[in-house]
Amino acid sequence: MISNQILQNTIDGLKNIAHVELCVLDVDGKEVASTLAEAADVSVSAREFVASPADSQEIQGQQYFKIYDEQQLEYILIARGSGENIYMLGKMIAFQLQSLLVAYKERFDKDNFIKNLLLDNLLLVDIYSRAKKLHIQSDSPRVTMIMESDNGRDAGALELTRTHIGSTGDDFVTEVDEDNVIIVKDVSSLDTPQEISKFAAGLASELEKEGLKGVRIAVGTTVKEIKEVSRSYKEAKMALDVGKIFFEGRKVISYGELGIGRLIYQLPIPLCKMFIKEIFGGKNPDDFDEETLVTIDKFFENNLNVSETSRQLFIHRNTLVYRLDKLQKSTGLDLRVFEDAITFKIALMVVKYMKYMEKFEY
Known part of the structure; x- marks a missing residue:
C-alpha cells in the first residue's frame, strides 16, 4: 500500500x-x-x-x-x-x-515475488505464471548480488542502492533480512564475469561516496532462467561468508573466485579439528611469532621463491633458509617442498575458517 x-x-x-x-x-x-x-x-x-x-x-x-x-x-x-x-x-x-x-502496487507485487523467489517459497508453475502476469522476462540472464555495509540498514542502504541501480523494470533491489540488500541484476549487457565484477565494484564505490562504509558485494553465478535465481542467491550468500574469512580486503567477491575456500567452508568442524591436530599436533598456528607469520605469508606470496622472498623481506638468503628450517623442525613441514607447502597453506586456511565459525557457536 x-x-x-x-x-x-x-x-x-x-x-x-x-x-x-x-x-x-x-x-x-x-x-x-x-x-x-x-x-x-x-x-x-x-x-x-x-x-x-x-x-x-x-x-x-x-x-x-x-x-x-x-x-x-x-x-x-x-x-x-x-x-x-x-x-x-x-x-x-x-x-x-x-x-x-x-504503479506502487505493481512494484510491491514484484518485490514480493522476487523475495519469495529468492527464498524458494514458490512452486515451479507459480514462478512462470506470476512472472508472466507481472511482465517479468523469465529467460533473461540474471545474477544475484548481496550488498553489505558496516552501517547495516540504518543509513538507508536499500533506497540508496535502488537509486543507483535505477528502475528499468529488468533489475530488482530488495531485502529478506535485517542486514543485507539483495540485487537481482539483468546482465544481458554484461558478457563476462569480469564485466559483472566491474559493475559491482563501481556500485560499491558509488555507495561509499553516498556515505555507506565498508561496502562489500558478493556475486553469485549467472543464471539463464528465472527459476534459478534462488541458486544464484545461495551462491552469493556463500561468497559473502567465504569472502569474510579468506578475502578480507576484497570489496567484491564472486562465487566463481572462491577456489579452495569454497571447499573448506563446507567442511564439518570436527573434521577440521582432526586435520589441524594431525598437522600441527597440539600447537596452534596463531602461536607462531610475528616474524614467522610474515615470513610464511611472503614466501607463499612469491610462489615459494627463496631469492625473491629474502629480497622483499630485506634479509639474507641464509637467514630465510634458517627460518624455514626452524619452522620445519617445529611442524615437520618443509615449505620449500611443494606438497608440504600446499598442506601448510590449507591448514592455515582451515584454522581461519574454524576461528570464524567459533563466533556463531554461542
Whole structure:
C-alpha cells in the first residue's frame, strides 16, 4: 500500500501545478493527505459520497472524486472549488493518483515475488505464471548480488542502492533480512564475469561516496532462467561468508573466485579439528611469532621463491633458509617442498575458517 507521506508529497506537487487546494480521504472519511491549512470536517459528506453510485460529484462548492485500485475503492479526492475548470483539473488529478496506486502496487507485487523467489517459497508453475502476469522476462540472464555495509540498514542502504541501480523494470533491489540488500541484476549487457565484477565494484564505490562504509558485494553465478535465481542467491550468500574469512580486503567477491575456500567452508568442524591436530599436533598456528607469520605469508606470496622472498623481506638468503628450517623442525613441514607447502597453506586456511565459525557457536 502506498504511504501517506507519498500521497502528501504528490498532492503538494499537483497543487503547485494546478493551483487547486486538494484533500485525500480514506473510505471512512478520515483525512490521509491535504494541502489545506485548516480542512473543514467533510467526513459525513465523504461517507455519503462513498455510498452513492456516482464516481464524481459536486458537494457544497467542492468537487468529489472516487479513486479505485482494480475496482476497489481506495480514496476520495476533494478539489476545492466549483465549475467546469475545477472539475477537469480534479478529474486529471484523480487519474494521476489512480495511476500512482497502480504503479506502487505493481512494484510491491514484484518485490514480493522476487523475495519469495529468492527464498524458494514458490512452486515451479507459480514462478512462470506470476512472472508472466507481472511482465517479468523469465529467460533473461540474471545474477544475484548481496550488498553489505558496516552501517547495516540504518543509513538507508536499500533506497540508496535502488537509486543507483535505477528502475528499468529488468533489475530488482530488495531485502529478506535485517542486514543485507539483495540485487537481482539483468546482465544481458554484461558478457563476462569480469564485466559483472566491474559493475559491482563501481556500485560499491558509488555507495561509499553516498556515505555507506565498508561496502562489500558478493556475486553469485549467472543464471539463464528465472527459476534459478534462488541458486544464484545461495551462491552469493556463500561468497559473502567465504569472502569474510579468506578475502578480507576484497570489496567484491564472486562465487566463481572462491577456489579452495569454497571447499573448506563446507567442511564439518570436527573434521577440521582432526586435520589441524594431525598437522600441527597440539600447537596452534596463531602461536607462531610475528616474524614467522610474515615470513610464511611472503614466501607463499612469491610462489615459494627463496631469492625473491629474502629480497622483499630485506634479509639474507641464509637467514630465510634458517627460518624455514626452524619452522620445519617445529611442524615437520618443509615449505620449500611443494606438497608440504600446499598442506601448510590449507591448514592455515582451515584454522581461519574454524576461528570464524567459533563466533556463531554461542
